[in-house]
Amino acid sequence: MNREELLQKYNLKGNPNKGLIMATFGFFIGFAAVSLYGPVATNFNKIMHMPGLMLGFLVAAPNLTGSLLRIPFGAWVDKAGGKKPFLTLFLLSIIGMAGLTTILYLYYPDNLTLKMYPLIFLFGLLSGSGIATFSVGVPQTSYWFPQNKQGFALGAYGGLGNTAPGIFGILLPFALVGLGLPGSYATWFVFLVVGTAIYAAFAQDAYYFQLLKKGVNQDEAKKVARELGQELFPSGTVVQALKISAKVPGTWGLVALYFTSFGGFLALTTWFPTYWIQYYGIGVRQAGLLMALGFSILASFIRVYGGHISDKFGGEKTAIASFMIVLVGSVILILSNSFGISLLGEIVMGVGMGVANAAVFKLVPKYVPNAPGGASGWVGGLGAFGGFVVPPILGVFVDSFGKTGYSKGFMVYTVLAVFSIVISMVLMNKYGKNAKIA
Structure with a gap:
């Protein structure tokens, strides 16, 4: 029975390219x-x-749930496929954005005080889901594609x-001019609802x-x-997927690497606008453009x-x-x-982190072929936790050193980079050659 006959017999929908497009x-x-x-x-x-x-905690708030929820939801894919976990996370985000938009319409700007910080922080957590x-x-995505195309597919997805x-x-900074802060978040809320509806209508599991x-x-x-080309398959339940991947030593090395590359990426995406505004006195819109x-x-x-490359x-x-x-x-x-040299530094870090993020997830299905969802949960969740941990540390540098703390804070990334180089060498020497049979 050929491919088309199998698809028709079982009424199967989608293909790897469509799966990649909707996941992305x-x-x-x-x-x-x-x-x-x-x-x-x-x-x-x-x-x-x-x-x-x-x-620092406020700008990092979405990254807390956005990182920790990756562990159970990534593993859930090995049991239920990706569509249901996606939609559940979207629902939590919609609740958070609805709450934040309501708060801003009711209290911004005159009645928005530091006492409301916990509520704004809470809605940031929900929105970050x-x-x-x-x-x-x-x-x-991994379940849709064969092993020899994992690097390209996951690189394109990520x-x-x-x-x-x-x-x-x-x-967002440009929207502030025409819509104000409440209107900008209301527009974002509508975007999230419409996007969720589109995903629900067109996404398909492997x-x-x-x-x-x-x-x-x-x-x-x-x-x-x-027979239809799928090579990777789950090994058991959500708990089993987490247990299987947790027993592979390389999983924890990848967690450490991803803490620097992706956690660091998340942290700087939230921190760079503040850095440019406070350290060089640049306007909000210009700072947003520089970060982006x-x-x-x-x-x-x-x-x-x-x-x-990977x-x-x-x-x-x-x-x-x-x-x-x-x-x-x-x-x-x-x-x-110097503004020009600092911009060069930002660009150099962007290049390094972009390539590193792809390299780490190229190794996930290689190291843990029997439970890529579980491994993705550990690596993506604990690794991305850096996006919540690092901004408050950068804020401490500012509290301790004043304006110069905005530049001195990048010492954190020097330490993380050196640590990650060492871990990468250990993985290559001890685990890389035997990863497929781990």
Whole structure:
């Protein structure tokens, strides 16, 4: 029975390219929440008068749920496919955006005080749930594609989806002029609802999960899906997926690398607008453009090519080279008092982080082929936790050193880059060669 006959017999929908497109679209919709507070942090701060530490926690709030929820939701894909976890995370985000928009319409600007910080922080947490779609889309994409195309597919997924914070970082400050802060968030809320409806209408899980939902037993579902080109299959329940991946030593090395590359990316996407505004006195809209074009969007597009580089040279070698680039960028930013040189440092870090993000997730299905969803949950969740941890630390540097703390804070990235280079070398020497049989 040929491919078309199998698809018709079991009434299966979608194909790898459509699966990639919808997973990327869904990730784009949810991931925009990274820029929820960062580009407009100064607008909140002028009214609420927050110290550096509280400001750091606020801009990082979406990244807390956006990172920790990746663990169970990424593993859930191995049981239910990606569509249901995606829609659940979208629903949580919609609740958060509705609450935040309501607060702003009722209290902004005259009655918005520091006493309302916990509520604004809470709605930021809920809105950030969409960020966790990343670890859902990774296994969803992995199940659609064969092993030899994983690097390109995941690089395209992560790279194009990653453009959302940069694009929203550009749009949000401009929207403030015409719509005001409440109107800007109301528009974002509508965008989220419409995007969720589009994903619900057109997204499809990989063939294996479609067959299971139609009542086909697991053995037959695997047989049919294999004939249709699917190579990766889940090994058990959500808990089993997490346990299996947790027992692979390389999983924890990848967590450490992703803490620097993607957690660091999230942190700087929220922090760079504040850095440019406070350290160089640049306007809000210009700061948003610098963050987006010089870092966020740049890193996202380079991530697409980073997948190709990882396919060609191997994920471990690519990771080592990329973290060396991050190291150079962090040193430039620490030492620079010049706008042009600091911009160069931002660009260098964007290049390094973009390639590193692709390299790390090239290694996920390689190291843990039996439970890529579980591994994606650990790596994506705990790794992305850096997006919540790092901004408050950067805020402490500002509280401790004043204005110069904005540049000295990049010492954090120097340390993380060196640590990640060492970890990458350990993975290459001890685990890389045996990863497929782990």
